[in-house]
Amino acid sequence: MQKLELHIEGMHCGSCAVGIQMLTSQMDGVSKAEVSYEGKTGVFEIDPAKVKKEDLVKAIAELGYTAT
Numbered sequence: 807m808q809k810l811e812l813h814i815e816g817m818h819c820g821s822c823a824v825g826i827q828m829l830t831s832q833m834d835g836v837s838k839a840e841v842s843y844e845g846k847t848g849v850f851e852i853d854p855a856k857v858k859k860e861d862l863v864k865a866i867a868e869l870g871y872t873a874t
Contacts, residue, residue: 807837810859811846816871819843826866833857833865848873 817823823843830848831839835856841848850862866873 807851810850810852810862811865812850812862812873814841814846814848814866814871814873817843817846821867822871826868826869826871829865829869830862833861839853 814826817826820843823841827839827841827850830836830841830850835853836850837853838851839848840850848862848866852862863873
């Protein structure tokens with residue numbers, strides 16, 4: 807497993823963070839997702855053989871947020 811931290815812009819409330827967390831935690835290869843509205847961050851435990859950083863960035867972008 808690999809730990810990956812992303813900066814997430816565009817969240818307006820705690821519900822935004824919950825939505826991102828729910829989506830990413832269901833992705834194949836993501837074993838843990840913790841998204842903080844206050845910190846504007848997402849911390850993910852991933853299996854790099856199944857999911858890449860770019861996959862997470864794209865999924866978050868599809869919800870209307872920017873992850874770097």
